[in-house]
Amino acid sequence: NAGVxxxxxxxxxxxxxxxxxxxxxxxxxxxxxxxxxDPGMGLxxxxxxxxxxxxxxxxxxxxxxxxxxxTEDFPLRLLSAAPSQTxxxxxxxxxxxxxxxxxxxxEGSWLTVV
Amino acid sequence: SQQGEEDPQALSIQEGENAxxxxxxxxxxxxxxxxxQNSGRGLVHLILIRSNEREKHSGRLRVTLDTSKKSSxxxxxxxxxADTASYFCATGRPSGSxxxxxxxxxxxxxx
Numbered sequence: 001n002a003g004v005x006x007x008x009x010x011x012x013x014x015x016x017x018x019x020x021x022x023x024x025x026x027x028x029x030x031x032x033x034x035x036x037x038d039p040g041m042g043l044x045x046x047x048x049x050x051x052x053x054x055x056x057x058x059x060x061x062x063x064x065x066x067x068x069x070x071t072e073d074f075p076l077r078l079l080s081a082a083p084s085q086t087x088x089x090x091x092x093x094x095x096x097x098x099x100x101x102x103x104x105x106x107e108g109s110w111l112t113v114v
Numbered sequence: 115s116q117q118g119e120e121d122p123q124a125l126s127i128q129e130g131e132n133a134x135x136x137x138x139x140x141x142x143x144x145x146x147x148x149x150x151q152n153s154g155r156g157l158v159h160l161i162l163i164r165s166n167e168r169e170k171h172s173g174r175l176r177v178t179l180d181t182s183k184k185s186s187x188x189x190x191x192x193x194x195x196a197d198t199a200s201y202f203c204a205t206g207r208p209s210g211s212x213x214x215x216x217x218x219x220x221x222x223x224x225x
Contacts, residue, residue, distance in 0.1 A: 042202050042215030105156035
């Protein structure tokens, strides 16, 4: 298994541009989430999904959209990038409580908005 | 707002020493988790302790939970240079739908 794969790893955007951060997992996990991590801080939840076709907002959802058309993929869209969205983004997946309690994180995507 | 708050913010020790990090939280929890993050990498789940547990061990890791004080501690025994990382506590649902992280403790283990 490749685990949780995020692309791209690094991206520079101009203010107002749009882009999509890709996240894929090959472990057939039900749950997937997107977090952002700002310097010197813990992770904050942006959006999450408890299964294909189901998404919901986390702590800091503004400026981001998500969709979950398949179990494997959970892309995060920035519709109009702002400098405040400069951050490191982590995607995570979780198999469900009956399969254990370990969350798997991707390696992160470093986004800079200028 | 951050649910968990780690203490200290930074800790520097020598290889072979023990490292203790503390986490305080504000609301009732079902479980508390500890994660490690190496520089420039994603988070790795270390251990989960449920609210009805007081202590849990995993290799060189020992986690305690005191729900009356709303606090937890992570002890790494016989530390190694490879333990150098940031350590975060997190509370909420393990699925990630409501996982709230503290700001982390930066541990440096000097060889």
